Amino acid sequence: MTSIHGTEFDRTTAPLAIRPKATEDFERDGIVCLREAFDLSWVQELRDLADEMLTAENRHPVQSQDLAKDGDPGRFFNEMFIWPRHKGFKRVVFDSPIAAIAGTVMGADKANVLFDQLLIKEPGTSEPTPWHHDLPFWPFQGAQICTLWLALDEVTADSGAVEYIKGSHRWGKRYQPTSFVGDGRYQQKELEPLPDLEVMRGDLDIVQFDMAPGDCTLHHGLTLHAAPGNQSTDQRRRAYITRWGGDEVTYDPRDGTQPMLHDPGLKAGDLVECDLWPVVWKRAKR
Template identity: 55%
Template sequence: MTQNLTTAPPLHRLTAEEIATYQRDGILCIRQVFDADWIEELRALVAQDMANPSGMVKDINAKGASGFFFGDTFVCHHIDGFRRAVFDGPGAALAAQAMEASKINLLFDQILVKEPNTSTPTLWHHDAPYWPVAGDGICTLWLALDHVTQDSGAVEYVKGSHRWGQRFKAVSFDPDQQYEEELPPVPDIDGNRDDYDIVSFDLAPGDITLHHGLTLHGAPPNGRPDQSRRAYIQRFAGDDASYNPRPNLQKMLRDPGLEAGDPLDCDLFPVVWRR
């Protein structure tokens, strides 16, 4: 995936307080990062992908669930318009600021859509155990393409959980797949909510959240009968990230051709921003 790196100045420069919030809490909400033109284009690209998904699409609906929970990954390798969002959009520069990184690799981008009256929740998990990557500099950008509220499935985050010094076993979103890595299970957060500092954000189209790869998060169903919850997601890695293949991880688009411990720089995990 060869393309010019993002060189334009970011539309939003993080303040020292925002960077400190990301580092301390593992979650940061930033308003109106992607403008109306980006939102219109990305909504059209999501519709295009849903009509003709890539080979990476899989069923993530709970057994017997109502509605439809759609997910597709590595979409910038499937539809060229998403590639522009990766290389020309504002996300990579913001991730670099939050992680205080001098370069940013894209791990993959993703679509997650909960259509109206979708009863499947997003189970509590953190991202890093799914991926063949080591290092602290790993984050997820979650862009709202619709108005998002608790009723429509706003993501919840456990503040500070990225600094617990503990990885938890990956939770499968595919009813027919299970992960086997020897890690403890995710704690019962919903059953003990008072024990955790949980935060969520009502989002407007164009708002984003940035969360650390070890920040625990989950989301309720979309109970709205009249509102989809469309999200476009970019997964980024910073300076200290390296390739860490392990068995039974989330499927990648293809073998990146790297050895364990190598920098991520390759066609599958391209450098998309550099200071």
């Protein structure tokens, strides 16, 4: 047991917000939204941490970027692999219910943190997040890989809520990663190009959630998703995003994947379990 904000908290137990159906929905649709999954004290802590990162003077040369194009009136801030570099984020990863939620929803016996990320779209940001699915960006293989997207603000379609194509994790496809900075830096020749999903939109089952601070979504590593810019004039869109591996996730270093924080010291095919990708949660014996 860990003591947080004066209350005893067992972080091996996922909160009640995880409906028994959540794992079923996640498996079927590749996306599930959990309401009130995080206590507002965690949300406030993360808001403060996010704002600290926004004004940090020494940005990481690789893991930190401003993604909005020149002339965009807003700001699209991206920062990755934060917890290994910042004890405030480390506390959230290890002491909040975040790992238990990810592991429980994936139906896994354990959850390893792969990396964390802030994606912040300030009001007036026109830059959309392009359609993509996550797994081809990363040097991992496995069926239990997911992303937890935690809303730190009210999120609506207007302020940049993410859209997800339900069931796309079961299409049996792996598409070329689409670089968020708009170049072809993550080309992998064995992958097929992403079809024009905007043209196909009418035939797709697309879901988008209005979210309150503390709500989160979990999407599968192969679920296709995108997000509009933040068209609002005064509503910030701060998201704290964590990436998780469950059971039997292995290391698959390939050309054309996103740079990790450092060499994990693993061989191809090794289970993803090391200092960079530690186990944060284990299921209590069933």
